[in-house]
Amino acid sequence: MTAPLTPPTPPHDPSPRGDWPPPPPEGYGQVVGVPEGRAELWGDVRDGAVVAVGVTVLGLLLGALWLWLAPRVPLVGDQSDGSWVVYLKDSEGEQAIGVEGTFTLLALACGAVTAVGVFLWRRRGGIPLVAGLTIGGVLASVVAWKLGVWLGPSSDVIAHAKSAGKGVTFSAPLKLDAKSALLAWPVAALIVHLCLTALFGPRDPEPYEHPYMTPPV
DSSP states (O other), X not given: XXXXXXXXXXXXXXXXXXXXXXXXXXXXXXXXXXXXXXXXXXXXHHHHHHHHHHHHHTHHHHHHHHHHHSOOOEEEEEEETTEEEEEESOTTOOHHHHHHXXXXXXXXXXXXHHHHHHHHHOTTOOHHHHHXXXXXXXXXXXXXXXXXXXXXXXXXXXXXXXXXXXXXXXXXXXXXXXXXXXXXXXHXXXXXXXXXXXXXXXXXXXXXXXXXXXXXX
């Protein structure tokens, strides 16, 4: 007696238990993480702007320190034939060089301190942060230079000599003949921050525990 023939079960039919694979998650096949990456970029740009503004404000401190610590260049006024002449009291003095040297050393110190502060605030670094630190250093140097000249002795040496009197010593105005001193702050900040990031900054994780082994499929 021949057994009745039954049609085979289709291979893709669901089993009685309903063991179908789960449906793909919502958004499957789409690029994920773009909003997060964009938000992180805007956050870095915001931090860079905050650093630039904060460092620029610190230029007021540099200007005050420069005015306080810079040596004074002595001048003497003399009147001859009704006209005033101003000349250096000590023609061989190095006070003028000391004025620029004081500004440069103070700017280097401020650049190093701000770099350490920014690194401790945001260890991960980033291009916007470094750009803000550099731009802020340049602006802070300009602010310090202008503030020191404004608060220092009068730039009108003839009027100052007349008010002081003939043969009376008075101080020359603060000035920077070498404008390269304005780059001391940003250069020091950039170098110190890059060194700190290279030595103590966060490291990217290794993609595999054993780099020479084939990753699992």
